[in-house]
Amino acid sequence: MKRKGIILIWIGCFLFVCSVYPMFLIMREKATIYHVYKNYAIEQLINVHSRMDATTVLNSPFMLTNNKIQVITEDTGIVAPKTINQKIKHIFKMKILINDEEKFPESEVTLTPEREEDSRFLSWLNVVKIREQDSGIEKTAIIQRLSSDWIPGKKNPSHTESQQWRIIYFTGYNQMEEEVFGYPDRGKHPLGVRLIQESQMSSTLIGFKSDVLTYLPSYYYPAIYPQLTFWVGVMLLIWGTVRFVRGMRDTSA
Known part of the structure; x- marks a missing residue:
């Protein structure tokens, strides 16, 4: 015995x-999901599945918590490296004007040079409303992807780990807070990760602290x-x- x-x-x-x-x-991932979904309610201000809605909002100035927001893009004429999307894209400079002022650094995005009916911004920028469940406080946010599209064969650094985002929170007129983080330190930004997930601002599936729950079950x-x-x-x-x-x-x- x-x-x-x-x-x-x-x-x-x-x-x-x-x-x-x-x-x-x-278990850690499930606990994080529970708390971030319990504490915050998220409302999409742009229907990511409606092309007309996205065009109407993002291609012209719009109001966000009493702030005038305008997204301006400038074509550099440089052809972007080929990605998993076969369309020819150019590198653009994207500026976000807040009350006619550029308060944050511009970023580079890759967009098709032709003007299309649907908004070309949705894979790079989205807008949501956030409500804290306990206090009832509401704020809005612009979620912006700062990293480039997925270039096949480029693994150093890997595409997933090189992803970066900017989130601008608005609580009133000219009252804003910037949050910038990347994939490696996303665990410190649980609300930011949820906003990225719901706004589809990540080109790969990501978890809050690890990607253990994003793998396909078998x-x-x-x-x-x-x-x-x-x-x-x-x-x-x-x-x-x-x-x-x-x-x-x-x-x-």
């Missing part, structure tokens, strides 16, 4: 050690590994410890 207990403990330790870190990532992951292997490991550790202790008592007796 003592020997069987040791074997069970070794197997349990192996399964536990292999599963504990991904289980920690999954028969193996995550039901068998790490969830089942984790709990089987815990049970084997308990069972093996009980058998080992009983074996020690039988030996001493």
Whole structure:
């Protein structure tokens, strides 16, 4: 009984050690999702699935929490590197004027040079309203993607890890706050990550602190590994410890 207990403990330790870190990532991600969805309600001010709506809002000055917002783009004439989208795109300079002033640095975006019916900005910029559930305080935000499109074969740095965003929060006239962060430090900006997810400002699926929940589920992951292997490991550790202790008592007796 003592020997069987040791074997069970070794197997349990192996399964536990292999599963504990991904289980920690999954539980931490679920806890973050719970809190950020509980604390904030998000309302899309631009229907990302409606081309007409996006054109109407972003191609002309619009009001946002008593602030006049205008998005201005300037074609540099430089052809952008080829991406997963086969359309020919140019590098543009994008400025966001707030009350006719440029309060934040301009950014580079890649857009098709032809003027189209639908807005060309939606993969780079979006607008939402945020409501804090406890206090009822409302504010609006502009979510802007600062990183370039996905260039096939460019892996240094990888496309996902090189992503960057800017979020401008508005609470009143000329009352604003800028939040800039990248993929590696997104864990410090849970609300920002939710805004990025809901506004589709990321060209890849991203999680709040890790991407463990963005992987496609299968028969193996995550039901068998790490969830089942984790709990089987815990049970084997308990069972093996009980058998080992009983074996020690039988030996001493």
